[in-house]
Amino acid sequence: MTLTQHSQKPCQDDLQNFGDKPEQVRDTDHYQQEYVEDFTDRWDRLIDWKARSEAEGDFYIRILREHGARSVLDVATGTGFHSVSLLKEGFDVISADGSPNMLARAFQNARDHGQLLRTAQADWRFLNRDIHGEFDAVICLGNSFTHLFREHDRRKALAEYYAVLKHNGILILDHRNYDRLLDQGVAIRSGKGNVYCGKDVNVSPEHVDEGLARLQYSFSDGSTYHLNMFPLRQSYVNRLMTEVGFQKITSFGDYLPGHQDPDFYVHVAEKEYKADIKQN
Structure with missing residues (x-):
């Protein structure tokens, strides 16, 4: 057997590629x-899993309960923070993501947390092709929905x-x-928020317009x-x-109802059929 020594530099296949005009990459x-x-x-x-756990508290657990x-489809599991947290609380979880690198991590x-994930690589726009069954809840967290650039893609994913949701x-x-970023140009509060809590990285907007937010992630190394x-x-x-069919939507700012100028918005959309009943 021959052992190959790997260079500390990432290989060419592991480099981000935005081309010569990165601000035009809107795909x-x-x-x-x-x-x-x-x-x-x-x-x-x-x-920073520990800091995020402290910031969120039981917010998502409470809403789900x-x-x-009971059954939850995590469609943007990322590195697994919410899937693992829900498994520890006794929820039945399927963890999906479009990135194989994220799923492996x-x-x-x-x-490492003593849990076993049931994972699936899935494109949200064709979710029912790759994920079978119905769920009590779908979660799409971590600012993931903003990866969809076309309105058709966003509507398709929401549909x-x-x-896959039960009645x-x-x-x-x-x-x-993003309203604050677009209207006021206020910088992102990295290391001080309650979603991305790590202090080892600085997140800053490199370019912002109505169709693109290009964010730079600079690590201490x-x-x-x-x-x-x-x-x-x-x-x-x-x-x-609402237009896709959800009948009641409750929005939170940094886990608080009606909170002004939050870092993150959280929307809870209910699938419930309410017939219009006319009284004679």
Whole structure:
């Protein structure tokens, strides 16, 4: 057997590639090239599991239990933080993601926490092709929904979430406060928020317009990565979920109802059929 010595430099296949004009990369499918292995290996330094757990408290657990949810589809599991947290609380969880690098990291993280993930690589736009069964709840967290650049993709993904939900099921979806970023140009509060709590990385907007938020992630070891995302406005997300069919939407700011100027918005959308009954 011959052992191969690997260089400390990432190989060419593990480098992000945005081309010569990165601000013009506004393609939903490009996320596959953004979450390279080196970046996902550092992702938990951005999250800081302990700090995020303290910041969230029992927010998601409480909402799921209030709605009687038992089975949960985590469609953007990332490195597995929420899937692992829910498994520890006794929920039945399927963990999906479009990035194989993220799924591999999530599976290992779960094992390190004494849990076994049931994983599936799935594209949200074709979720019912890859995921079978119905769920009490779908969660799409970590600002993940902003990877969808076309409105058709966003509507398709929401419709797929809706379809896998049982009657009276709920969708929980979050996103950054892009309204503040677009309207005020206020910088992202890295290391001080309650979603991305890691102090080992600085997150800063490199370019922002109505169709793109290009974020730079600079780690203390000198490595730098980027993500291109669509800046979702809060009112737009609420309208879209209503038009897809969700009948009641409750929005939170940093886990508080009606909180002004939060870092993140969290929307809880209910799938419930309410017939209009006319009195004679």
